[in-house]
Amino acid sequence: MSCCTKPSRCPVPVTLVLLVVYFCYLLLGATVFWALESEAEQDLTQNIQQEKWELLQNLTCMDNRTLELFIKFIVQVYKQGSSLLGNGSSLETWSFPGSFFFSVTAITTIGYGNLSPSTTGGRIFCVFFALFGIPLNLILLNRIGQRMLVLVQRSADVLGRRVGRKKTVTFFSSSCAVMAGLLLFFLLPPILFRGMEGWTYEEGFYYAFITLSTIGFGDYVIGRNPEMKYPNWYRNLVSVWILFGMAWLALIISLCINLLENSRDVCLCCRRKEGDKKEHELIDMTLNGHPPSPLQEDADSTSSTGKSESLD
Structure with missing residues (x-):
């Protein structure tokens, strides 16, 4: 017998490594967008206020051409993430939390449509950021969904051995996973949105579904009310909710596929x-x-x- 043995290598948790790389990538994107777009946002805010006062002082009546120009100006301001309401812009769209949230919506392909980079450098970086970020997002979501599925299956196996009814326990475990996801990702978040955004519960539930399904109409977006003062953790919490909510949807899809395959075999x-x-x-x-x-x-x-x- 050999006196010395080779030390066993500890397996590297691939999911944890992907998660760390994913968040590092988001932090990189948030930093670059923050550096490229924050100054342009401040300049745009000053121009907005100046244009508003000039319109109020000089244009007492508008013709059709002037009205069309004003509408185009409003649309351009909306696309760049600013607001014409109030005496100042408290949205801080391209602050670090706002840039981090934009990075999440970009690589998850939600794309609300109410915000886009306005500088040439920001647009070029957005192309390459999404080019590599979207595949990374798909890999991570698939990985997290598989881990969730394995956790549900292991729980069903353990309970099935103790109870002795494997099929019943498997159905019960899958139902618990579905109900827990509905509670965490669809039923509870509207309560937070009602307190932070002033929406009704139905509007918050609608926003949760449109966001997690990556439809992203853009009619409801968090952090867009200039009369509200949002804490820094709010957008970060919503970003984490989007990530794990989409992973839960991947889990539901996997459970449905397994159910169809099992029913076909039966x-x-x-x-x-x-x-x-x-x-x-x-x-x-x-x-x-x-x-x-x-x-x-x-x-x-x-x-x-x-x-x-x-x-x-």
């Missing part, structure tokens, strides 16, 4: 057992000297033909 197994049972009955009848009637032979031949086609 149907094929039942059909095979029924065909084998009929074959045994025919053999027993022949051995006992009671051959099947012509109608029975036609029915059995039809069932055997259908069985061979299903097996093929």
Whole structure:
């Protein structure tokens, strides 16, 4: 026996490494967007206030051309993430928390449409950031969804061994995972949105679904009310909610796929057992000297033909 043995290598948790890389990538994107867009946002805010006062002082009546220019100005301001309401911009769209939230919505392909980079450097960086960030996001979501699925399956196996009813426990565990996800990602967040945004519960639930499903209409977006003072943790918390909520949806999709595959296997197994049972009955009848009637032979031949086609 050798006096010295090779030390066993500790397995590297791939999911944890992906999670660290994912958040580091988001921090990198938030830092770059913050550096490129924050100064432009301040200049835009000053120009907004100046344009407002000039319109109020000089344009007492507007013709059609002036009105069209004003509407285009409002649309441009909205796309750049600023607001014409109030005496100043308290949104801080391109602050670090705002830039981090924009990074999350970019690589998760939500894309509300109410915000986009206005500088040339910000647009070029956004292209490359999304080019590498979207595949990274898909890999991480798939990984987290698989880990959640493994956790549910292991819990079902442990409870199934103790109870002795594996199918019932598996269905119960899957139902608990679905209900827990509905509670954490759809039923509780609207309460937070109602307190922070002033929305109704129905509007908060609508925003949660549109966001996690990556539809992203942009009619409801957090942190866009200039009359509200949002804490820094608010957008970061919503970013984490988006990440794990989309991973939970991936888990639900995996559970549905497994359910469909299991139901298909059960149907094929039942059909095979029924065909084998009929074959045994025919053999027993022949051995006992009671051959099947012509109608029975036609029915059995039809069932055997259908069985061979299903097996093929």
